[in-house]
Amino acid sequence: MSETASIKSTRRLTETAIMLALAVALSYVQIFSLPMGGSVTLFSQVPIIIVGYRYGTKWGISTGIIYGILEMLLQGLGNFAYVKGIGAYLVLILADYVFAFMALGLGGAMFKKSVKNQSLAIGLGAFVGSLIRFICHFISGVTIWGEYANGWKSVWVYSLGYNGSYMAVEAVISVVVVVLLSFVLDFNQVDLKKRKA
Numbered sequence: 001m002s003e004t005a006s007i008k009s010t011r012r013l014t015e016t017a018i019m020l021a022l023a024v025a026l027s028y029v030q031i032f033s034l035p036m037g038g039s040v041t042l043f044s045q046v047p048i049i050i051v052g053y054r055y056g057t058k059w060g061i062s063t064g065i066i067y068g069i070l071e072m073l074l075q076g077l078g079n080f081a082y083v084k085g086i087g088a089y090l091v092l093i094l095a096d097y098v099f100a101f102m103a104l105g106l107g108g109a110m111f112k113k114s115v116k117n118q119s120l121a122i123g124l125g126a127f128v129g130s131l132i133r134f135i136c137h138f139i140s141g142v143t144i145w146g147e148y149a150n151g152w153k154s155v156w157v158y159s160l161g162y163n164g165s166y167m168a169v170e171a172v173i174s175v176v177v178v179v180l181l182s183f184v185l186d187f188n189q190v191d192l193k194k195r196k197a
Contacts, residue, residue, distance in 0.1 A: 011190070012055055016063055019047035023067055024074065031169075036148060037079055037096070038137065038166045045104050045133075045174040046181070049126050052108020054187050060105030068101030088144045095140035103132035119182040126178045130171030137163040 026044035033039035048067050052060025076097060083092055107129020108122065115121035141159025149158035186195045 008190075012059070016051055016055070016059070019051050020063065020067055020070065023047040024070055027071060027075065032166070034162065034166060036082070036145060036162075037076065038163060040166050040169045040173070043173050043177045045126070045130065045170060046177050048101065048104040049108035049122065049129055049174065049178055050181070050187060052105035052110075052129070053112055053122050053125060055109075056112075057106060057109040060107075060109040061102050062105070064102040064105030065098055067104070068097040068099075071101060072097040083144050091140055091144045095136045095143075100133045100136035103136065104129040107132065118187060119179050122182050122187065123175050123179040126174045127171060130167060130174055134163055134167040134171070137167065 023044050023046075026042050026047070027039075029042035029044075031040040031042065048060070048064050051063045055063075072093065079092060079096070080089065083089065107125040107127070109125065110128055111121040111124045115124065138159050141163050142155050145159065145162075146155035149155045152158035152161070182195075184194060185192050
């Protein structure tokens with residue numbers, strides 16, 4: 001017997017709220033963090049990637065945006081003291097939070113239909129989502145954080161080095177964790193059943 005639309009909607013909202021809470025909690029467990037923002041966390045990207053994979057592009061993007069706004073409000077408001085002007089504020093909000101974390105939900109959903117192997121699809125999604133997030137932070141680094149590039153050959157190299165130093169590790173952790181989870185859980189099942197051997 002299939003679930004009614006109301007039960008499915010309630011289940012999806014509840015699961016997403018739990019995954020958002022888990023992502024926020026994990027973002028506070030930082031393996032290392034950099035002075036001007038950016039950190040390697042205990043796989044805080046993973047819950048958002050899984051939501052994207054399970055519920056598709058629109059839901060994944062929406063979840064990523066909500067997560068980005070939560071990260072900005074809970075951990076990122078101090079960054080506004082370092083930039084000046086409405087343009088810089090917009091780049092900070094959009095590039096470092098909204099689009100950056102939106103990319104994780106998008107990445108999770110990206111390969112579900114085109115790649116039939118669950119582990120490969122979600123692993124590729126985690127990689128691409130992390131790559132897009134890195135590009136967002138890179139753009140932010142070049143446009144509004146360039147004044148902190150003292151001692152670097154160029155602002156481009158500074159942004160690449162600064163953002164790459166934590167995003168590469170964060171990406172590897174996320175890919176490894178989602179792939180390992182995908183060996184155990186069937187993300188296509190409504191109730192996340194264990195995969196059959």
